[in-house]
Amino acid sequence: MLTMNNISKVYQTEKVQTHALRNFDLNVKEGEFIAVTGPSGSGKTTFLNIAGMLEPFSSGQYTLDGVDVGGLSDNERADLRNQKIGFIFQGFNLIPDLNLYENIEVPLRYRGIKSGERKRRIEECLEKVGLASRAKHLPQQLSGGQQQRVAIARALAGEPRFLLADEPTGNLDSLMARQVMEILESINREGSTIIMVTHDPELARRAPRNIQVVDGQLADFTLYQNKQFEKANKLATAGA
Numbered sequence: 311m312l313t314m315n316n317i318s319k320v321y322q323t324e325k326v327q328t329h330a331l332r333n334f335d336l337n338v339k340e341g342e343f344i345a346v347t348g349p350s351g352s353g354k355t356t357f358l359n360i361a362g363m364l365e366p367f368s369s370g371q372y373t374l375d376g377v378d379v380g381g382l383s384d385n386e387r388a389d390l391r392n393q394k395i396g397f398i399f400q401g402f403n404l405i406p407d408l409n410l411y412e413n414i415e416v417p418l419r420y421r422g423i424k425s426g427e428r429k430r431r432i433e434e435c436l437e438k439v440g441l442a443s444r445a446k447h448l449p450q451q452l453s454g455g456q457q458q459r460v461a462i463a464r465a466l467a468g469e470p471r472f473l474l475a476d477e478p479t480g481n482l483d484s485l486m487a488r489q490v491m492e493i494l495e496s497i498n499r500e501g502s503t504i505i506m507v508t509h510d511p512e513l514a515r516r517a518p519r520n521i522q523v524v525d526g527q528l529a530d531f532t533l534y535q536n537k538q539f540e541k542a543n544k545l546a547t548a549g550a
């Protein structure tokens with residue numbers, strides 16, 4: 311459902327040209343939970359931003375649910391992103407003077423979702439992340455782990471098929487990190503496809519599939535794993 315072929319991304323600043331991604335190939339199937347690891351500066355965030363259509367790519371082909379992303383206008387891309395993608399950032403990105411309910415509501419309003427439906431989704435998502443009783447709290451009244459759970463609820467309220475998370479546990483202690491991971495796992499069981507960048511090897515190991523980005527490319531073992539994965543899938547399909 312998500313396919314990248316030969317994707318490259320070049321950042322051009324006054325003096326330097328940075329190849330953040332080069333010849334990047336990836337195939338993601340519906341319902342997968344993928345952990346992305348790799349050294350700092352290797353292109354993980356760039357990959358995630360391109361996957362989430364927050365950034366354009368320089369060359370190559372990116373297909374999402376059969377749609378050629380490179381051929382879309384800015385508006386079409388924004389629509390596709392709104393329909394399909396949920397983003398969780400390391401820094402939570404909550405609005406400090408809005409309470410939890412309102413924070414989750416902002417993107418839903420922006421999408422023109424009616425107030426009754428907004429209320430239903432917000433309550434359901436706060437319940438899912440264990441913060442139903444805190445709807446009226448301000449972000450500053452919560453711990454970092456709780457704030458990250460609000461950010462997850464906000465992403466979930468859009469009912470995304472793809473959840474993209476950039477070091478969602480980067481600012482959390484290990485107990486809270488595990489709690490966030492458990493929430494992501496349960497969301498994945500309910501059917502969302504998840505791609506999570508993480509520095510934490512313990513969390514990465516818990517994900518069913520790991521890929522590693524090194525110097526803007528998938529590391530060799532990942533390519534091997536991809537091939538094995540495709541082979542297993544072919545066998546499964548043939549047997550079905």
Ligand SMILES: Nc1ncnc2c1ncn2[C@@H]1O[C@H](COP(=O)(O)OP(=O)(O)O)[C@@H](O)[C@H]1O
Nearest residue numbers: 321323328330349350351352353354355356357
């Ligand atoms: N907006 C930008 N302008 C110029 N260079 C950038 C920009 N964003 C990222 N880069 C460069 O691209 C490379 C990959 O960055 P990034 O994707 O953020 O890596 P990671 O998330 O793995 O740490 C780095 O060398 C980084 O400095």
Ligand SMILES: [Mg+2]
Nearest residue numbers: 354355356476
């Ligand atoms: Mg990063």
